[in-house]
Structure formats: C-alpha cells, structure tokens
Amino acid sequence: MMTLSPLLLALDFGGTKLTAAVAHPGRRTWLAHRRVFLPSGVDGRYEYDTMLDLGRDLIEEVDQPAAAVGVSFGGPVYAPAGLVRRSFHAPGWENTPLAEWLQAELNAPVVIDNDANAAALGEFRFGAGQGCQHVLYVTISTGIGGGWILNGRPYAGADGLAGEIGHLVVQPGGFLCPCGKRGCLEAEASGPAMVQRARLYLAKKKGKARSGHSSRARRLLELAEGDPDKITAQMISEAAAGGDKLSQKVIREAAERLGLGLSGAITLMNPDQVILGGGVTKSGELWWQIVRETTRAQTHSEISVEIVPAALGDDAPLWGAAALAEDVIR
Numbered sequence: 001m002m003t004l005s006p007l008l009l010a011l012d013f014g015g016t017k018l019t020a021a022v023a024h025p026g027r028r029t030w031l032a033h034r035r036v037f038l039p040s041g042v043d044g045r046y047e048y049d050t051m052l053d054l055g056r057d058l059i060e061e062v063d064q065p066a067a068a069v070g071v072s073f074g075g076p077v078y079a080p081a082g083l084v085r086r087s088f089h090a091p092g093w094e095n096t097p098l099a100e101w102l103q104a105e106l107n108a109p110v111v112i113d114n115d116a117n118a119a120a121l122g123e124f125r126f127g128a129g130q131g132c133q134h135v136l137y138v139t140i141s142t143g144i145g146g147g148w149i150l151n152g153r154p155y156a157g158a159d160g161l162a163g164e165i166g167h168l169v170v171q172p173g174g175f176l177c178p179c180g181k182r183g184c185l186e187a188e189a190s191g192p193a194m195v196q197r198a199r200l201y202l203a204k205k206k207g208k209a210r211s212g213h214s215s216r217a218r219r220l221l222e223l224a225e226g227d228p229d230k231i232t233a234q235m236i237s238e239a240a241a242g243g244d245k246l247s248q249k250v251i252r253e254a255a256e257r258l259g260l261g262l263s264g265a266i267t268l269m270n271p272d273q274v275i276l277g278g279g280v281t282k283s284g285e286l287w288w289q290i291v292r293e294t295t296r297a298q299t300h301s302e303i304s305v306e307i308v309p310a311a312l313g314d315d316a317p318l319w320g321a322a323a324l325a326e327d328v329i330r
C-alpha cells in the first residue's frame with residue numbers, strides 16, 4: 001500500500017477574511033484553498049465556526065485527515081499555551097483556548113501564533129527570506145507589526161511580543177497610538193497615520209489662507225473629491241506619484257519615521273535581511289527610497305543589511321501557518 005504524504009492544514013484568521021488551505025510538507029503550492037470574507041459585526045464564535053467549516057470542507061475535498069494544523073491569528077496570542085488573548089477585529093475572542101478547541105474537533109496537533117510572527121516564518125521558509133538566517137519581517141498597513149527569525153528559528157521573546165516594532169517610540173509626544181502611548185511607529189507611519197497627517201496639514205494650510213493648499217495638494221483633493229475626510233492612504237500614494245507636494249511630504253515623513261524605527265532594530269540585532277510587507281509598501285518609489293536612505297543613515301555603518309519587499313503578499317501568514325504545522329510533524 002502506498003503511504004500518503006501527511007496533510008498540513010493552515011488557517012489564517014485575518015481582519016476582514018478567513019482563509020484555510022491544505023498542503024503537503026515541502027511543497028510550495030496548495031492542494032486546495034478556501035477564503036471567506038467576513039460580514040461586519042461578527043463575533044469570535046462566528047469566526048471560529050466558519051473557519052472550522054472551511055477546514056473540514058478541505059479535509060473532505062482531499063479525502064485525507066490533517067496530520068497537523070497551523071494557525072495565524074490577527075491579534076495577541078500566547079503561543080506556548082495555544083491561547084488567543086483577544087482579537088483586534090471581533091469581540092468574544094478574549095482568552096480563548098483556540099488550539100485546544102481545534103485539536104478536539106480536528107483530532108490533530110495544533111500550533112498557533114500571531115499573524116506578524118506567522119508571516120515572518122512564512123516569508124523565511126517560502127518567500128523573500130529563503131536562504132537567510134536572521135530576518136526581521138515588518139508589516140505596514142492599518143497597523144504595524146513584526147516578527148523575528150534568529151538563527152533560522154522564530155524568536156518570540158519572554159512574553160511572545162518580540163518584534164512589536166509598531167510600538168517603538170520614534171516621535172516623542174507625537175500622534176496618539178491605539179496602545180495609549182504617543183509617537184509609536186504605528187501612530188506615525190501606518191496608513192491611517194499618513195491620512196491623519198495629510199488632514200492635519202490641509203487644516204493648517206486652510207487656517208493660514210483660504211486658497212493656500214490648492215496648489216500643493218490639488219491632486220490629493222481632486223482624488224478625495226474636495227473632502228479631506230475621504231482621503232485614503234492609497235490616494236496619498238497616487239497623488240504623490242502625480243507630483244502632489246503635500247502628499248510627497250506626508251510620504252517622506254512616514255518613511256523617515258519607519259527608517260528610524262528599523263535602524264534601531266537593525267543596530268541592535270544585526271539581521272541579514274529586513275522584509276517589508278503590507279499595503280503601505282505599495283506607496284511607490286519615493287517611500288522605498290526614503291525608507292532605505294533613512295535606515296542606512298541611522299544604522300551602525302559597519303552593518304550590512306538588505307531591505308526587500310515581501311514575496312508572498314497577503315498569503316504570508318497562511319504560509320507561516322503551514323510552516324508551523326510542518327514543524328510539528330518534522
């Protein structure tokens with residue numbers, strides 16, 4: 001009788017969607033893949049039940065039980081205990097023994113981690129970080145998170161919070177962060193931070209002169225139909241690429257602060273590679289140029305480090321979940 005290669009089940013609880021996929025160890029393609037977009041206002045129980053259905057459907061489809069399950073979760077977790085502390089996106093997840101629940105339902109060992117750590121592992125094993133030993137992964141989107149691979153292994157720290165670069169203070173007294181501090185990298189360089197800064201500059205200019213911002217921010221205001229409340233981070237990128245001076249200033253400042261945060265992490269840990277992912281990394285050439293220049297200028301001169309874009313895109317946490325599962329059966 002032929003022995004089947006064991007089946008890995010990867011689950012990704014994202015902010016707006018749930019994704020599940022199955023793969024065989026060592027393979028770079030999914031055997032099967034399911035994604036469900038979440039309606040607004042759902043709770044943890046709904047997300048859990050929906051994800052369990054996705055997983056079971058996949059197992060049925062490929063007609064093989066899961067040998068191990070890896071989970072990426074969009075919120076703080078205590079990985080050694082398989083515990084979700086809370087979700088950033090839905091109520092009802094507080095202190096949920098997610099690994100234990102899934103293990104009982106799917107009859108296989110389950111390993112969980114937060115999405116940034118999972119994405120770091122995914123990029124290291126399957127994406128831009130292949131062949132490296134010491135990798136910092138940072139995702140810059142509505143928030144800023146990160147994860148470390150050191151000596152070829154995930155590094156979580158004493159509280160599982162290593163890599164939380166989003167809450168490094170880069171601007172004392174700066175914008176208020178969701179964590180309660182001021183001037184955190186997340187509050188200064190995320191997508192919402194760029195939008196906040198653009199609105200602030202528009203309001204200042206408006207105070208000075210009635211038509212003051214018309215020339216410097218014309219393109220941005222056109223995209224936002226004249227309403228600063230409609231500005232998005234994508235509009236700022238698009239306007240900057242089209243020559244909008246105010247948008248370029250906003251991008252430059254956000255990128256400088258990110259570079260400052262990265263240089264601190266790099267100087268301290270000396271990674272061979274820094275991988276940047278998330279929506280804000282699509283802000284264009286100017287953003288990448290300033291991030292690289294600022295990081296280089298602020299980092300110890302004898303340190304050589306590559307700053308590269310993520311290769312797996314939105315699938316990085318899911319591939320990380322597959323890697324978590326793969327490590328269980330190794």
Ligand SMILES: [Zn+2]
Nearest residue numbers: 167177179184
């Ligand atoms: Zn913070």
